[in-house]
Amino acid sequence: MPPTDEPSASFLARIRELMDQLPPTEQRLGRFILDFPGELASYSASELAGLVGVSNASVTRFVRRLGYAGYEEARRHARDQRSAGSPLYLTPRPAGAPADSLAAHAQAAHDNIAATLRGIDEAALEAIAQAMVQARAVWFLGYRNNRSFAAYLRWQLAQVLPRTQVLPGPGETLAEYAVDIAADDVLVVFALRRSPAVVSAFAQRAAQGGARVVFVTEPSATASAGAHWVLRCHTAAPGVLDSHVALMLLCEWLATRTLVAAGAAGRQRLAGVEAAHEALGQLRAVRGDGAADL
Structure with missing residues (x-):
């Protein structure tokens, strides 16, 4: 013992x-x-x-x-x-309010953020941002609820990074991408609660092939899939559903730091995206009365 x-x-x-x-x-x-x-x-x-x-x-x-x-x-x-x-x-459970109250959920989110940040090295997050900027391609992987987090972070970074993709696409399998991930790529894996075993297996294969793997999971996770970086997010909540506030904060910080690390090249790409929006007319400006300018 x-x-x-x-x-x-x-x-x-x-x-x-x-x-x-x-x-x-x-x-x-x-x-x-x-x-x-x-x-x-x-x-x-x-x-x-x-x-x-x-x-x-x-x-x-x-x-x-x-x-x-x-x-x-x-x-x-x-x-x-x-x-x-x-x-x-030192992280207490939310207390002093019924489990279904807004205050209890707010307290849980606060505690999760504090516990998550205590366990993550800011220098590691900076290194991840630099790695994504320097990568040939950045891939994002997540199944079930994890896919929404993968898609969110990819959507933020696609504005400044030239080659990004969420895996797998509709009707596709991960095996179809196994040969595409190269040694100078970054794979960001979201593997929180009840993530399928194939996710860790794919991440392990990518890491063995030389790709730098970022493995985002919860404190109770036992496997890291040979990842270069493991980020553990606390998700405890008063109710039956997990709280993902700390995870979204982590995604926001990573996206912000990556935008900064992208430098002039990132700003040029972002400017090009905005110019294309204007040329295509896909995003309409909204007037003060709430109506769109046509």
């Missing part, structure tokens, strides 16, 4: 390593603790079970899988980490 003076990462790493092997009930418990590890230090086993909606027996089995003799030993370890000042243990 882990000694109490181990780094905080060792405790969370044990959960990440076991996540894929846990039954669904214990996976839910693991995800909750990864989002808010300080809760383990603050509550009894019964209180924690009630917060997550699992049985006391599930909590007991979970901590024993981590190598602890019982819940109290695991809680002492978490308390030691919190006392040592680990920021991961």
Whole structure:
């Protein structure tokens, strides 16, 4: 079992390593603790079970899988980490408002942003922006809800980067793109909750081929697909749906820094796009009365 003076990462790493092997009930418990590890230090086993909606027996089995003799030993370890000042243990759950209130959701978004930014190196984000500017092509990958994030970031960057694409296209498979990704490309992968296994497999293949892979996922993710950069976004929310405010902030920051890093070439492309808009008349100016100028 882990000694109490181990780094905080060792405790969370044990959960990440076991996540894929846990039954669904214990996976839910693991995800909750990864989002808010300080809760383990603050509550009894019964209180924690009630917060997550699992049985006391599930909590007991979970901590024993981590190598602890019982819940109290695991809680002492978490308390030691919190006392040592680990920021991961200082993020509270939203409190003081009903779970379905606007205030509770706003508090969750605030906490997710703070926790996400604490875990991301700004220098790494700057390096990603530079890599995307220098890349031959930038590809964006995401399935299910993740596709909307991939499409959003690609849409922002397409204004200054000459070759961008979301994968796969309608009716296409990832295999059809496997031979197109080159060593001087960047692949941005969104792989948050319940991302299909093929996403990690494709990212791994791209990384092995020399492409620089940015892997955007959640704190409980166990795999990084051999990525050069791994960005973990906190998405906990009071309700049944995840909060993606922190993720959208991350996309906004990446897009902004990439626009700056694109320099004169990026501004020239942006100017060309605007000139084409004007020439094609696709974007109509709106008058003060709300009507479009025809």
